[in-house]
Amino acid sequence: MIVYKLIKTPKNYFVYDRNINKILNISKEEYQELDRLSKKEITEKEVSCLKKYRKYGYLKDSVVEKIIHPETRYIKHHLEHRVQFLILQVTQSCNLRCDYCTYSGSYNNRVHTGKNMSWELAKKSIDYLYTHSNEIEKVRISFYGGEPLLRFDLIKKCVEYVKETYPDRITNYGITTNGTLLSGEIAEFLINNHFSITISLDGSKKEHDANRKFVNGEGSFDTIINNIKEISKYNKDFINNIRFNTVLNPKSDYGAVRNYFDSEDVVCDAVVGLSLMEEINHKGDISFSREFINIRRYDYFLLLMAMVKKLKKRSNTKVYVGNKSKY
Numbered sequence: 103m104i105v106y107k108l109i110k111t112p113k114n115y116f117v118y119d120r121n122i123n124k125i126l127n128i129s130k131e132e133y134q135e136l137d138r139l140s141k142k143e144i145t146e147k148e149v150s151c152l153k154k155y156r157k158y159g160y161l162k163d164s165v166v167e168k169i170i171h172p173e174t175r176y177i178k179h180h181l182e183h184r185v186q187f188l189i190l191q192v193t194q195s196c197n198l199r200c201d202y203c204t205y206s207g208s209y210n211n212r213v214h215t216g217k218n219m220s221w222e223l224a225k226k227s228i229d230y231l232y233t234h235s236n237e238i239e240k241v242r243i244s245f246y247g248g249e250p251l252l253r254f255d256l257i258k259k260c261v262e263y264v265k266e267t268y269p270d271r272i273t274n275y276g277i278t279t280n281g282t283l284l285s286g287e288i289a290e291f292l293i294n295n296h297f298s299i300t301i302s303l304d305g306s307k308k309e310h311d312a313n314r315k316f317v318n319g320e321g322s323f324d325t326i327i328n329n330i331k332e333i334s335k336y337n338k339d340f341i342n343n344i345r346f347n348t349v350l351n352p353k354s355d356y357g358a359v360r361n362y363f364d365s366e367d368v369v370c371d372a373v374v375g376l377s378l379m380e381e382i383n384h385k386g387d388i389s390f391s392r393e394f395i396n397i398r399r400y401d402y403f404l405l406l407m408a409m410v411k412k413l414k415k416r417s418n419t420k421v422y423v424g425n426k427s428k429y
Contacts, residue, residue: 104146105164108137121164126155185234188227188243190260192219192253198280198322201313202351202379218253224260232268244276251283254291261295274298278347280314281326289333299344301326303369305359312353330368345373352379356394360401 109116109125115133118125128136132151138144146152155161173180194217196205205214228243235241243264245257257277264273277292281301284292292299303326304310311321333340346369350356363374378390407413 103163104139104161106136106140106161108133108140117161119160121162122159124160126160182234183237185231186238186241188231188241189246190219190224190227190243191246191248192224192250192256193217193248195252196247196249196280197252197282197316198249199315199317201315202349214248219256221256221259224256225263228260228264228267232271235271240272240274242274242276244278246278249280249283250277251279251288254283254288258291261291276300278302280322281329282316282322284326284329285332289329293333293337293340293343297343300347300375301330301344302349303346304348304350305354306362306366309354309359309362313349313351327368334368341369341371345375347375347377349377349379352390352394354394356397360397 105120107118107120109118110133115128115130116125117128117133117136128151135144135149135151139146139149152161194205194215196203196214199214231241231243243260245260247253250257261275264271275292275295276298278300279302281303284299284301302314303323304312304314307321307323307327310323310326314322316322330341330344346363348359348363350359363369404413
């Protein structure tokens with residue numbers, strides 16, 4: 103099989119030969135023949151120009167002998183000397199029971215349990231990271247759950263161990279939390295140790311509390327926002343170190359979520375990451391409304407216009423700007 107790409111400009115016709123990584127200037131008639139071949143309207147035997155070009159080594163059948171990623175040869179070395187990131191799932195417990203959570207018991211996988219990571223395993227994991235990152239300057243340790251702040255004792259012990267055992271290494275910390283326990287000593291510790299913090303927040307109180315509830319069924323919005331407000335009173339820079347993770351489902355009012363993050367004082371200076379529920383869940387097909395889809399598409403169009411400098415960045419909603427790397 104020949105692998106090629108046809109290219110047409112206002113005055114010329116070209117074909118890119120992938121097999122030898124060359125671009126050929128061809129005639130209009132040859133372009134049309136190769137175009138028909140790519141559409142399987144004719145066979146290779148009917149393409150008159152092939153014999154001419156193959157005589158000089160062009161447009162021959164592509165034979166793949168072996169596919170090797172250019173980094174394959176370095177994988178072993180990277181694993182032994184350049185590991186950059188460690189994620190510790192410190193607990194499988196959670197104080198919320200979010201409707202769409204994959205661990206809620208509504209899906210065909212595991213549920214929240216009382217399992218906790220031991221200090222021995224956490225210490226062993228941290229030692230592994232530093233032993234296998236001797237060729238790089240910075241590493242990152244992130245804490246995950248469940249709700250990781252239920253194991254604040256272990257998180258604190260891990261950070262103190264790093265400071266004592268690896269004082270000359272640059273270590274960045276991160277945590278993904280539902281934000282309900284982000285207060286007092288916990289908040290002070292995370293701020294003082296320069297944690298980057300991802301907080302799950304699905305928009306305004308109505309949108310958030312529809313799915314993100316405590317075990318007793320009460321919404322968690324007020325608790326999270328009050329925690330953020332209290333921290334911001336004595337640490338104005340706190341909001342610059344957090345990112346909100348927002349999950350949208352078919353019942354979400356996308357316009358309301360977008361407007362909340364764009365205008366609400368307590369959250370408008372933070373980065374927002376947006377996720378959509380998967381196409382299929384435990385209840386069957388998920389169907390987003392036409393209005394939802396249209397508003398999303400319009401925001402995407404505004405983002406593209408800003409990226410090519412046809413609009414000012416402030417024209418974009420935060421829920422798209424925070425996800426720009428995906429597009």
